[in-house]
Amino acid sequence: MKFILNTAVDPHFCALFDSAGKLIECHKWTNRRRDGAETFDFLESHKAEDLKINFCGGVAGPGGFSSLRAGAGILNALAFAKKIPVHQVRADRWIAEFLGSKDFVLNSFGDGVWVLESGELIRMPVGGAAEKFSDTPIFVGLLPPEKRGKFKKTLDVSLERAEKVLLEVLEKTQPQEIFHPDYEFPPV
DSSP states (O other): OEEEEEOSSSSEEEEEEOTTSOEEEEEEEOOGGGHHHHHHHHHHHTTGGGOOOOEEEEEEESBOHHHHHHHHHHHHHHHHHHTOOEEEEEHHHHHHHHHTSSOBEEEOSSSEEEEEETTEEEEEEHHHHHHHTTTSOBBOTTSOHHHHTTOSSBOOOOOTTHHHHHHHHHHTSOOBSSOOOOBSSOOO
């Protein structure tokens, strides 16, 4: 079985796939304070100790410190317990693959947003990003409503299948011994 976890981009989710990559179940939530509990309950409901997990991976960030720390702890513990490597990908690479476009912004947990420029994530104020992309339809579905409303031209995209694309992107990444979160803000 394959297990993936996203605690970087809303909605957060975890999912199990069979060995052929067919989705068994996906569980989603929006309360960032429940990342550990939601994931634990999901794994418990599938008898985690009996799961034959041979692949695990997740979204490294950027994202909130506590959410990414919880995700890293879960993935690293699972990788250690199952004696398997862990795969990780940054949110921008996953979303670009999912959309088939680089015209999107990611939520920043401060007052700005992340935009993709020349392959790099750049943090900028919401107003600056909205002005810069005023002539480009841009996917803003990953933003809270107060930030989303600043953009005039938006792409209408459903996030269905996002977990399947995440698995596909993770399967292409080089496995590692340890999952390293990409915190938006350094820990204090």
